[in-house]
Amino acid sequence: MSMLSNKAQYAFRALTYLVDKYNQGPVLISDIAKKKKIPLKFLENILLELKKAGILDSKKGKGGGYYIKEHPSKTSVAAVVRIVNGPISMLPCVSLYFYERCANCDEKNCGLHDVMEQVRDATLNILEKRTLEDLASGRESLG
Amino acid sequence: MSMLSNKAQYAFRALTYLVDKYNQGPVLISDIAKKKKIPLKFLENILLELKKAGILDSKKGKGGGYYIKEHPSKTSVAAVVRIVNGPISMLPCVSLYFYERCANCDEKNCGLHDVMEQVRDATLNILEKRTLEDLASGRESLG
DNA sequence: TATTACCCTACTTGTTTGGTAGGATATTGT
DNA sequence: ACAATATCCTACCAAACAAGTAGGGTAATA
Secondary structure (H helix, E strand, C coil): CCCCCHHHHHHHHHHHHHHHCCCCCCECHHHHHHHHCCCHHHHHHHHHHHHHCCCEEEECCCCCEEEECCCHHHCEHHHHHHHHHCCCCCCHHHCCCCCCCCCCCCHHHCHHHHHHHHHHHHHHHHHCCCEHHHHCCCCCCCC | CCCCCHHHHHHHHHHHHHHHCCCCCCECHHHHHHHHCCCHHHHHHHHHHHHHCCCEEEECCCCCEEEECCCHHHCEHHHHHHHHHCCCCCCHHHCCCCCCCCCCCCHHHCHHHHHHHHHHHHHHHHHCCCEHHHHCCCCCCCC
């Protein structure tokens, strides 16, 4: 299997909720966990990770919580995937952010490399353009 | 991580070798393992799996070995990925061959679903068209 | 200064991945 | 026939990872 991890799916569910609450002040972790049915402590880890990566910001103490840092249209789906799920490419040797040379393979003359490079480009062409805004419940259309 | 597994990469390396030897009779597992630097017993499992899936065929006894069943242009890269690596889609709820309903998510009104559906289509558009033939060492061009 | 709520480290449990071991079975040359 | 060859099959093992839990530390605020 190589799908998005459970963690990544939780992250997107939480982010969707936060998009819906954008500009309405901090949202409690416990609130998100309850509404989106995500294990509380696990969600804590995920949100913290997204904060460290610069997607979210938080406020401590009473009246605190998490909220999306910039306008939802500023954060791409690709960025989120990379943070909570890792590489987007199907091979290390075609990854832009997680590149690793492949063992026993001449990249200049490797058919698989070429195919996977095309897949990467096609995928990124979508994931880099789509943003958190596209995940919101009330969105109009995806064009 | 959600890249192709080590196993899948081994599979493609082995298949590349078999494409190069197409129509030259059965090839020994030990030959492939040696030339492509793949652990012998592990490779046995992989080739067997590809045989059961109908990609390869084999001959036992002296002069035996593995060989590609149909013409290399008949087997898509997508088919191989599904056999040795599983789903191609990033979410179960957009998978064609490994579909599963997603928990707590209305597919009809889910932004992430729509995005991942597009990614799936873009990916399959490439992986279904590319074949084992494209992996061969001596190929001319990828057009 | 007590309460709230995020922050942080560490741990546990179950599953998957990447192999290995050893023999059973089928084929073929002599 | 029979020995050699080479695939086929079942089971096992260790390390890595995923998913989730525990428990307290720290900062803000009323």
